Amino acid sequence: MKDPLNKTIVQAAAGLHAGDFTSVDLTKAYLQQIRGLDISLHAYLDVLENAAIDLAHESDERRAAGKSKGPLDGVPIAIKDNILIAGHRATAGSRILETYQATYDATVISKLREAGAVFIGKTNMDEFAMGSSTERSAYGPTKNPHDVECVPGGSSGGSAAAVAGDMCVAALGSDTGGSIRQPAAFCGIVGFKPSYGRVSRYGLMAMASSLDQIGPMTKTVEDAAILFKAIMGTDPHDQTTADGGPVSTALPTKLDGLKIGVPSQAWRGEGMTPGVRAQTENGLAVLKALGATLVEIDLPYADEALAVYYVLMPCEVSANLARFDGMRYGRRETAATLIETYEKSRGMNLGEEVRRRVMLGAYALSKGYYDAYYRQARKVQTLIRRGYRDAFSKVDLIVTPTAPSVAFRFGEKMSDPLAMYLEDVFTVGANVAGIPAISVPCGMDDGMPVGFQILGPSMGDAAVLDAAHAFEKAMT
């Protein structure tokens, strides 16, 4: 048997096809890897050891019978813990769901099951996906595999660390304001947030329904394209899924004729550390060398995206999290009256950041403030969307850094929520506008990975993946 570790999806599929190893070999090797590394990294909340080996056996039997299902068949994939896998625990990083067992498969899980994937574990995350460091997980933070003194980013920090630490072949995350892309940048992997509506949210615990999107976190852009194509598509269980047409990626190595917008809002001024600036400006030079034309563009109102996000998101959070009341599932605390039971169950079992956002939402939605906050934010959202639409009539893609800095140290931003929110400054725009965006590795700053973000027009997922692929090949 050849060494089954350090594999991309493409390499794992080739090894399985060639008979270099079986899916059981591959899965056991990754389980062994988790046993060795996860004590220090804590990327996983649950390792699905027995279930994974069962799925691997099934995959090997299919392969032996000549009925293999494609590139994901038998490949160990990690799943963020806010995505439901029937029969397994799903906590979303929250104490209130400590004993909750998912009763059904999310649509993305059904699709991956259909593709033969092996679910190896559930990954750690900021509670209900609210955070940029995984420090807000009720089960303790995940460490960055590049430096265990640093955060892996968040909220999909467990998935990012699992991929970067080679404790799985690939992973799924979810992205509401940057929760796939920022941890991908911090851990030196690829993270892709598809266009809103491309991937079903059925079975994803809702944070802000109009912004949430599930996406791949992988070692290469090609893997991201494979995983994305496996999970995308319309779904009767999610009315916001849209048929954006087929996604046909060419995965080119040149970008001749491509026009790429460099928004002054992101690149001017002091919005990033000198290290991130140096690496990402080199990224711009790489795009030019690949044959793309860089055009400085104006993205009006792009600077307001973070403020819009921090109004709309908490409003949706306050509504979506009302279901966690200790009645039908989750922890229930004993109290004298019904209302006190609600208050105690939520007060004791929802973490500080979740409570803060629920209260912010309650504020922005309350009588007398609704127009000033929620309605005004929705109007500015229109202006931001128009800004992107106009920009994409002049350029094919837009590029920015993924995050203003490399991974920071534990505790650095925990006492100042606003400083933590600023982590999302380059990523939230894509969620507010509903457009696809990817983070690809772009060199190192003082030993820590830097991420480069490529954004495309709504449903332009293939163009984003194609450009990211050429960029990635040129960087390595």
Add this chain to the structure above:
Amino acid sequence: MALTREDVLQLAALSRLSLSEEELKKMESTLDPILEYVGRLSKIDTKDVPETEAAPVPSGELRLDVPTPVEESFRRAVLKNFPDHQADLLRVPGVFENPKG
């Protein structure tokens, strides 16, 4: 525009959250800077700008709301998640009474 203690208590009540004194203080000190930050939106002229339209849902594509039989294992899984139960029924605190007093 600083939130008062009463404002924070009111928000906690609306949100069904019981908070300790320390937690209330933390909320008071952290909510204000966030509200101040998002307050920048009020300076933007949005006259005649519509709110973002929600994604249109073609009525023909709405899923029918039909009850479907479920597997026994699914029913068991739902029951297992009940925080409190009596046989197969979910037990909840009384809505119209105070069960303990």
